[in-house]
Amino acid sequence: MLDFFLIAVGGAIGATLRYLTSIATIPINKRIPFLTGTVFANSFGCLIAGAFTAAISVSNPFSDEITTMLSIGVLSSYTTFSTFSLEVFQRLDQPLPEILSYLFMQLVVAIGLVFAGYSFTLHWMGGAA
Known part of the structure; x- marks a missing residue:
């Protein structure tokens, strides 16, 4: 049951970060139309997914619950494209x-x-x- 709660909390954090990314990239998108918040979120999310996967495969400093919250909750709500890309890589x-x-x-x-x-x-x- 704790996993569900932590995933929900992580999801709220990731969704908020995703929204903030969209807001932060508006000035760039006005100059370069294809550089949207989605492009930034997906690109950054993929970078973080790769780095996070490598880091936890070497030495995971987090409990299983916190790892789940960060990967499934935060990262997957920030961008599902990073999850898709990681699954292709795997x-x-x-x-x-x-x-x-x-x-x-x-x-x-x-x-x-x-x-x-x-x-x-x-x-x-x-x-x-």
Whole structure:
């Protein structure tokens, strides 16, 4: 039960940091439109995910509960892209068809489902499709 609480606390911290990243990057985004808060959060989150994974694999100074709070709570709510990227990295020793299947599911299927959800909801709500 403690894990759930710590993940929730970490999630609140990560979501707040994500929001602050978006606010902080507004001036940059006005000059360079593709450098959005999402790009910054995903890039920084991936850097932190790699560093955190390496650090805890060598010597984890945290309890399992705190490690879970930081990785699943804070980092995963800050950016799920870092989790996706870390999972791809962890699969690099698997056969290429497995890696490609994972990428296909994460990218093609997920984007297709965004389109399906958007189209269905517009149709259901009587909007233009």
